[in-house]
Amino acid sequence: MSNKRTKPFSIKYLPGFTPVALVCFVLLYAPIVTMVVYSFNSGQSVALFEDFSVAWYFAAAENELVQEAALRSLIIAAFASGIATVLATMAALGTTRTKNYPGRTLIYLMINQPLMVPEVVTAVALLIFFASIKVATGYSGLAYLILAHAAFCVPFAYLPIRARMEGMDRALEIAAADLYATPWKTFRRVTLPLVAPGIAAGAMLAFVISLDDVIITEFVKSAGQDTLPTYMLGQLRRAVTPEVNAISSALLAVTVILLTAFFLLSGRNSPVGK
Structure with missing residues (x-):
């Protein structure tokens, strides 16, 4: 019998893996890099880079419509992620x-x-559901968008919270119960501090999903309720300018920061392992 040890299987050693991976990365990130670069274009053309400038960032920041849409997006995302996180924690x-x-x-x-069904199907269902409520009540405020986003964001918040809870050792919770702590006190003093990183990660992920959503917002919103993504979509239908690139780059930066924080929080080891 040969004592020669074989190398463990690794996909990176398969023929052609490196070039295929490089092509995938280029296809994924080349358009994003191009958009960010052209957001610093001093001219109005989106195809010809004239000179480096941050003028379009200042133009977007001074645009009242952009300010209103950005504020509306933040309000909706904050409330929707809060509701979704509470429901996901309970679930x-x-x-x-x-x-x-x-x-x-x-x-x-x-x-x-909601993760398995096409988003447009969920959007149509929410449109029909909230349309009947609008007709019955006459109310057409932001609450519909907040509830629609919250319903869609629940599973995104649920997954990291559930993963955190399943990875926790229940010894401290059992010990608290043995010491006559009530279920609520056990949750508040033991479970909640241990699961807090998972809750924070779920809230951040839900916030990002709500902030970037287009399809559900487009179906559910009423007149004058454009969020930043739907405002950008409307601008692209008229004309593409570096201002849209600047807004997209700023939104990309916010998303990257929040997702980085999400991965850092979700990747932390539980203080009490199994």
């Missing part, structure tokens, strides 16, 4: 801190349903 508690029961798999499926 995570109900699916990880209880004994196994019939239908748990179905509950997982229902919570994650």
Whole structure:
């Protein structure tokens, strides 16, 4: 018998892996890099780079329509992510801190349903649902957009929170119960501090998803309720200018910062491992 040890399988050693990976990275990031570069174009052309300038960033910052859309986006994202995070935390508690029961798999499926169904289908369903409420009540404010975004963001917040709870050792929670702590006190003093990084990560991810959403916003919003992404979509239908590139680059920067914070928080080890 030969004692020669074989190398463990690694996909990076397969023939052609490196060039295919490079092509994928170029196709993914070359358009984004091009957009960021052209956001510093001093001219109005989106095809000819004339000179370096940050004038379009100042123009976007001074545009009242951009200011209103950006503020509206932040308000909707803040409230929607807050609602989604609370609901996701409750759902995570109900699916990880209880004994196994019939239908748990179905509950997982229902919570994650927005991730599996095409977003346009969810948008049409929300449009029909909220349209009937608008007709019955006569109210057409931002609450519909906030609730629509919250419903769509729940599974995005649920996944990191549930993962955090499943990775926690329940010894401290059991010890607190043995010391006659009530369920609420155990949650507030033990579970919540341990799961806080997961909750923060879920809230950040939900905030980013809500901030960047276009399809659901486009279907549910009323007149005069443009968010920053839908405002940009409307501008692109008229003419493409470096101002749109500047707004996109700024939105990209915010998204990258929040997603980096999300991965840092979700990647932290639990203070009490299994």
